[in-house]
Amino acid sequence: MSSVPGLPTASGTASIRPRMAGGFSFDSLNKAQRDAVASLDGPVLILAGAGTGKTRTVTCRISNMLQVGIAPENILAVTFTNKAASEMRERIGGMVSKKKAEAMTVCTFHSLCVRLLRGGIHKLGYKKSFSICSGSDQVGIMKQLVVRMGGADEKVKAEAVLAEVSKAKNRGVELKDMEDDFFSSLAVAYQNELRAQNAVDFDDLLVLAEQLLREHADVRDYFRGVYKRVTVDEFQDTNGLQMRLLQQLVGPPYHVCVVGDDDQSIYGFRGAESANILEFERFFPNPKIILLEENYRSTHAILHTANSLIRRNLGRREKSLKSTILGGEPVRLVGMPGDEEEAVFIAEEILADKARGNLPWEHFAVLFRTNKQSRKIEEALRERKIPYRMVGAQSFYDRKEVKDSLAYVALFDDPEADVPLLRVLNAPPRGIGQSTAMLATDYSREIGASVWRALCDEGFLSQVSTKVRNSIETFTTQILTAKMKVDAKVMPANHVLKEFLDEIEYLPWLERGCKSESEKQQRQEGIGEVLTELSKALQRGKSLRKFLDDSALASDREDDDLEKKSGATLITLHASKGLEFPSVFLVGLEEGVLPHQRSVVEGTKDEERRLLYVGITRAQQRLAMTYCTVRMKWGQEVSCQPSGFILELDDEHLIHTTYDEIMGAEADEEELGNFFGGLKNFLDG
DNA sequence: GACTAACGTTTTTTT
DNA sequence: AACGTTAGTC
Numbered sequence: 001m002s003s004v005p006g007l008p009t010a011s012g013t014a015s016i017r018p019r020m021a022g023g024f025s026f027d028s029l030n031k032a033q034r035d036a037v038a039s040l041d042g043p044v045l046i047l048a049g050a051g052t053g054k055t056r057t058v059t060c061r062i063s064n065m066l067q068v069g070i071a072p073e074n075i076l077a078v079t080f081t082n083k084a085a086s087e088m089r090e091r092i093g094g095m096v097s098k099k100k101a102e103a104m105t106v107c108t109f110h111s112l113c114v115r116l117l118r119g120g121i122h123k124l125g126y127k128k129s130f131s132i133c134s135g136s137d138q139v140g141i142m143k144q145l146v147v148r149m150g151g152a153d154e155k156v157k158a159e160a161v162l163a164e165v166s167k168a169k170n171r172g173v174e175l176k177d178m179e180d181d182f183f184s185s186l187a188v189a190y191q192n193e194l195r196a197q198n199a200v201d202f203d204d205l206l207v208l209a210e211q212l213l214r215e216h217a218d219v220r221d222y223f224r225g226v227y228k229r230v231t232v233d234e235f236q237d238t239n240g241l242q243m244r245l246l247q248q249l250v251g252p253p254y255h256v257c258v259v260g261d262d263d264q265s266i267y268g269f270r271g272a273e274s275a276n277i278l279e280f281e282r283f284f285p286n287p288k289i290i291l292l293e294e295n296y297r298s299t300h301a302i303l304h305t306a307n308s309l310i311r312r313n314l315g316r317r318e319k320s321l322k323s324t325i326l327g328g329e330p331v332r333l334v335g336m337p338g339d340e341e342e343a344v345f346i347a348e349e350i351l352a353d354k355a356r357g358n359l360p361w362e363h364f365a366v367l368f369r370t371n372k373q374s375r376k377i378e379e380a381l382r383e384r385k386i387p388y389r390m391v392g393a394q395s396f397y398d399r400k401e402v403k404d405s406l407a408y409v410a411l412f413d414d415p416e417a418d419v420p421l422l423r424v425l426n427a428p429p430r431g432i433g434q435s436t437a438m439l440a441t442d443y444s445r446e447i448g449a450s451v452w453r454a455l456c457d458e459g460f461l462s463q464v465s466t467k468v469r470n471s472i473e474t475f476t477t478q479i480l481t482a483k484m485k486v487d488a489k490v491m492p493a494n495h496v497l498k499e500f501l502d503e504i505e506y507l508p509w510l511e512r513g514c515k516s517e518s519e520k521q522q523r524q525e526g527i528g529e530v531l532t533e534l535s536k537a538l539q540r541g542k543s544l545r546k547f548l549d550d551s552a553l554a555s556d557r558e559d560d561d562l563e564k565k566s567g568a569t570l571i572t573l574h575a576s577k578g579l580e581f582p583s584v585f586l587v588g589l590e591e592g593v594l595p596h597q598r599s600v601v602e603g604t605k606d607e608e609r610r611l612l613y614v615g616i617t618r619a620q621q622r623l624a625m626t627y628c629t630v631r632m633k634w635g636q637e638v639s640c641q642p643s644g645f646i647l648e649l650d651d652e653h654l655i656h657t658t659y660d661e662i663m664g665a666e667a668d669e670e671e672l673g674n675f676f677g678g679l680k681n682f683l684d685g
Numbered sequence: 686g687a688c689t690a691a692c693g694t695t696t697t698t699t700t
Numbered sequence: 701a702a703c704g705t706t707a708g709t710c
Contacts, residue, residue: 375701
């Protein structure tokens with residue numbers, strides 16, 4: 001196991017220990033970790049503070065299951081992201097056996113639900129071939145409805161409605177009973193629209209899977225029989241719905257293990273309930289509770305500062321995180337004149353530190369609250385030729401060319417899928433515009449069939465002009481021809497897609513809309529990536545359906561992203577969870593940024609505090625936090641107040657300084673150097 | 686139906 | 701400052 005900074009290592013110690021061939025060693029674990037690994041029966045709650053070797057403990061525990069003879073097919077591990085899932089599987093594969101690791105189910109809640117629903121959604125009145133709507137699909141549908149139902153002039157925002165819909169679904173509130181009447185009617189219309197398109201959104205996956213298990217005892221018993229041992233990682237970020245799903249999934253004798261840290265619960269905005277972890281006993285009887293409190297990641301100075309902050313939160317599971325790495329240099333808090341200087345400071349520091357310690361770029365990470373904050377920092381890094389990697393800025397799978405390509409693949413699989421059909425019906429433009437699309441959709445609803453069927457229906461075609469009719473017929477023929485090639489396996493689907501995109505001149509159209517060469521290149525790469533991914537999936541024997549499902553749920557684009565790319569890491573606080581870096585810069589500790597403006601309004605400052613806590617605990621050796629007096633906002637200078645959190649930090653291991661002090665000193669040094677250089681020249685000359 | 690120009694709006698975090 | 705949306709034109 002190589003030690004690559006920025007990758008979630010099982011723990012700081014995992015990387016320096018030789019890997020145990022054919023198993024793991026109890027000796028390499030501390031007492032609490034051993035206890036966790038050995039406790040395989042009944043409900044178990046592992047409270048794992050930051051940097052306490054959580055992942056290692058969980059992987060060892062599951063390895064232990066395999067070693068004591070539990071069949072891999074009976075093991076389910078639920079992770080927060082797909083990336084975490086594949087990493088966990090890989091690690092267990094390395095500890096026990098690759099074959100067994102492959103046979104286990106390791107995935108996210110959402111992937112698990114797709115698995116359940118592909119098998120049984122017909123029992124709930126959906127067709128088995130349902131499509132999964134991503135965030136942008138949802139927004140598209142909702143925007144249309146807002147216009148159609150006359151909310152546009154009242155500036156009703158589709159995103160806002162969807163946020164409420166999501167809340168309602170997660171809380172189990174009926175959409176028709178939502179608080180705001182107009183929102184409620186939009187929500188109902190939205191749900192009807194999804195239904196008509198035989199589509200589900202992310203929340204529906206959970207809602208329907210839970211319903212399926214709850215209402216159908218045979219299905220429930222079947223899956224309880226399959227998944228005899230269930231582990232849920234990052235449990236602090238699960239919501240009420242996921243809890244209910246888990247309860248359906250796990251029956252007596254409740255061999256369920258949940259792992260998490262309530263202090264790192266940072267997804268409340270999407271319904272995460274720390275109550276799940278705080279009141280775990282309420283859901284599963286008499287759990288064994290194990291506390292992991294030995295931190296192997298950070299210096300005492302860093303950990304002390306983090307602890308002093310998180311103590312301010314109420315309603316926690318009290319933990320006393322102890323550092324195993326003593327001392328360490330003090331945490332620095334640096335006041336900046338503006339965000340420009342903040343970026344310069346970071347770039348210069350990275351440059352200097354790297355040179356001084358002969359360190360790789362990967363040792364450094366810059367953490368920020370919102371994505372927009374990265375821009376200035378990127379510029380400063382680019383100016384100094386410092387390589388950097390941005391994590392999860394905009395999702396790969398949310399890019400237009402990717403979504404379009406995937407939509408075409410979906411049509412090759414099933415032309416009757418409305419969601420992808422409507423997406424690419426006129427992309428690139430082929431003379432089937434909005435009004436025709438509306439007409440076709442209405443017609444499809446009348447005959448109670450898919451939009452595709454409407455497009456092929458003589459009754460519909462006779463309603464449109466000859467020109468439009470020709471366009472439609474060309475389109476349907478093109479799709480059918482491609483589908484036939486895929487079905488007959490004349491050539492692999494990725495080749496069919498390539499050929500198809502060439503035929504419809506997709507790329508040239510895309511490029512026409514690009515402003516820069518680099519943008520063109522990005523688009524090309526996007527399509528290339530889809531083709532590669534598709535090819536890879538097919539080679540692994542996956543079906544088109546499976547490929548599409550995986551793509552729909554994949555949050556993290558190229559999973560080996562961090563590994564492949566080199567450079568300093570730029571990342572949001574949210575995305576940084578689970579990672580660690582020797583040297584961390586945490587920027588923007590200002591009121592309105594961290595805590596975010598919205599959290600102040602909504603009264604969720606506790607979560608912002610946890611967010612800062614997560615950020616601080618990412619640092620292994622060095623930590624610098626910054627705040628600005630002035631920041632650019634919408635192209636205008638706005639003055640900022642330092643974050644209230646700053647005063648909550650214990651100053652025992654904290655040095656408060658300013659940009660001028662640091663950079664001024666450096667400048668002096670330089671001037672001094674110049675002076676002596678000049679003197680030398682003078683004397684020599 | 687497609688393209689362009691001007692306008693207004695935006696910025697939390699993500700499965 | 702940058703993006704998406706809308707209105708107006710061809």
